[in-house]
Amino acid sequence: MSAYSRGQSVIVLGGGIIGLSCALEAALRGHRVTLAEPGRIGGQASGAAAGMLAPYSENPEGADAFFRLSLGSLRLYPEWIRSVEEISGMSVEWERSGSLNILQHEADLLPAEGRMRWQNGWGAGAELIDKDELRGLEPALAEEAVGAVYIPEESHVYAPKLVEALASACKRTGVQILEHAGTIESVHRSDIGGSRIAMSGLPALLAADRVVLCPGAWSSAYEQHLGLNLPVHPIRGQICSYLSPAQWREPLRHIVFTSQAYWVSKRNGTVVCGASEDVAGYETSVTEHGIGRLTRATDRFLPDLRGVKPAFGWAGLRPATPDGMPLIGAAGGEGEWLMAAGHYRNGILLSPATGRLIADLLDGEPDEKTLGGLAPFAPARFTARQGSKQATAGHIY
Numbered sequence: 172m173s174a175y176s177r178g179q180s181v182i183v184l185g186g187g188i189i190g191l192s193c194a195l196e197a198a199l200r201g202h203r204v205t206l207a208e209p210g211r212i213g214g215q216a217s218g219a220a221a222g223m224l225a226p227y228s229e230n231p232e233g234a235d236a237f238f239r240l241s242l243g244s245l246r247l248y249p250e251w252i253r254s255v256e257e258i259s260g261m262s263v264e265w266e267r268s269g270s271l272n273i274l275q276h277e278a279d280l281l282p283a284e285g286r287m288r289w290q291n292g293w294g295a296g297a298e299l300i301d302k303d304e305l306r307g308l309e310p311a312l313a314e315e316a317v318g319a320v321y322i323p324e325e326s327h328v329y330a331p332k333l334v335e336a337l338a339s340a341c342k343r344t345g346v347q348i349l350e351h352a353g354t355i356e357s358v359h360r361s362d363i364g365g366s367r368i369a370m371s372g373l374p375a376l377l378a379a380d381r382v383v384l385c386p387g388a389w390s391s392a393y394e395q396h397l398g399l400n401l402p403v404h405p406i407r408g409q410i411c412s413y414l415s416p417a418q419w420r421e422p423l424r425h426i427v428f429t430s431q432a433y434w435v436s437k438r439n440g441t442v443v444c445g446a447s448e449d450v451a452g453y454e455t456s457v458t459e460h461g462i463g464r465l466t467r468a469t470d471r472f473l474p475d476l477r478g479v480k481p482a483f484g485w486a487g488l489r490p491a492t493p494d495g496m497p498l499i500g501a502a503g504g505e506g507e508w509l510m511a512a513g514h515y516r517n518g519i520l521l522s523p524a525t526g527r528l529i530a531d532l533l534d535g536e537p538d539e540k541t542l543g544g545l546a547p548f549a550p551a552r553f554t555a556r557q558g559s560k561q562a563t564a565g566h567i568y
């Protein structure tokens with residue numbers, strides 16, 4: 172893949188946080204980038220997210236390739252945010268809050284200590300907090316929280332602002348952003364290299380040397396184009412937020428995780444509470460059942476909010492894969508087509524790492540040292556297991 176050089180033309184398809192991160196990094200490395208989004212930039216999962224950057228809390232089982240990528244991405248965040256904020260001139264409200272994983276029973280202690288042991292081996296700096304200390308750290312928490320694991324490195328951003336800042340940074344770096352570009356009507360690869368793409372909302376064909384697919388939960392739409400199995404499924408996440416009530420002792424200072432829900436206080440005074448997981452196809456409405464689960468957990472753990480109705484409720488579609496790993500890497504046409512999708516619950520966290528890996532692939536230099544090998548994330552891995560799809564006639568792959 173070292174045949175590729177800087178200064179190529181690149182089409183990024185999909186305008187969620189993953190597409191925007193890939194587009195920005197590619198443009199910063201000197202490529203000419205066009206990003207086409209069928210609908211509204213950030214209008215799907217990325218705009219719905221709680222914005223937590225929590226690789227330890229999200230990976231309690233062990234240090235697999237996914238955890239290593241997540242941690243590598245968290246450690247890219249300080250420099251990445253600095254650059255996004257500087258280029259865009261906008262704040263993404265990054266709060267280095269730390270997180271508290273609540274222990275509800277004495278019996279939770281032993282597994283928590285086991286987790287802390289391996290996580291501290293990776294620099295988590297996790298500490299056990301007893302009931303009294305917890306009360307001091309978070310006075311609004313209910314008495315039934317008997318302790319917590321405090322992880323100082325975990326933090327959160329305001330996801331809609333991050334999307335907005337990334338889109339602005341992309342434009343200021345020369346990325347052409349085409350919103351409401353409609354559906355993909357045809358894809359052709361020229362005999363002399365490069366691809367041409369027709370989209371229903373665009374008057375002219377898009378043409379470029381390389382294509383980066385970032386279609387989130389819609390990735391399987393490309394199975395026929397690429398001749399690959401791309402089993403990415405939408406898992407609906409319902410989420411809500413409360414306005415700070417008059418009786419609210421003080422905003423939560425940390426991200427608070429329990430087995431039933433999590434809570435994050437945002438700078439605009441709201442408390443975000445997420446998130447359910449259910450299979451509802453491409454439906455993004457909220458249900459009484461989904462939000463009810465969150466309000467019951469809130470009533471239980473945050474007595475100041477007991478009986479208060481959430482002011483807002485919304486939902487997004489997490490792009491899930493069968494093995495829980497994203498698809499990042501070459502996806503066809505001898506490396507001309509790349510893919511970055513299937514980030515499930517951690518796409519906000521994984522944005523800087525994904526942008527960097529895709530830009531490395533565009534330049535022909537995947538950075539294995541910083542972020543580990545790409546093999547576990549190969550987009551073709553499900554094709555090797557299940558046999559390939561027939562590529563669509565008229566398309567090249």
Ligand SMILES: Cc1cc2nc3c(=O)[nH]c(=O)nc-3n(C[C@H](O)[C@H](O)[C@H](O)COP(=O)(O)OP(=O)(O)OC[C@H]3O[C@@H](n4cnc5c(N)ncnc54)[C@H](O)[C@@H]3O)c2cc1C
Binds near residue numbers: 216515
């Ligand atoms: C309720 C909820 C809470 C979450 N909280 C967190 C969190 O706290 N931290 C975290 O790290 N992650 C979180 N996530 C996960 C995170 O939001 C996702 O992993 C991330 O947004 C995925 O980004 P994406 O760009 O791949 O997908 P999306 O944001 O869904 O973007 C994909 C884009 O592709 C477009 N598209 C559709 N069809 C096509 C097509 N055929 N071709 C090209 N493009 C197409 C869509 O219109 C869409 O804009 C949460 C998700 C949800 C739903």
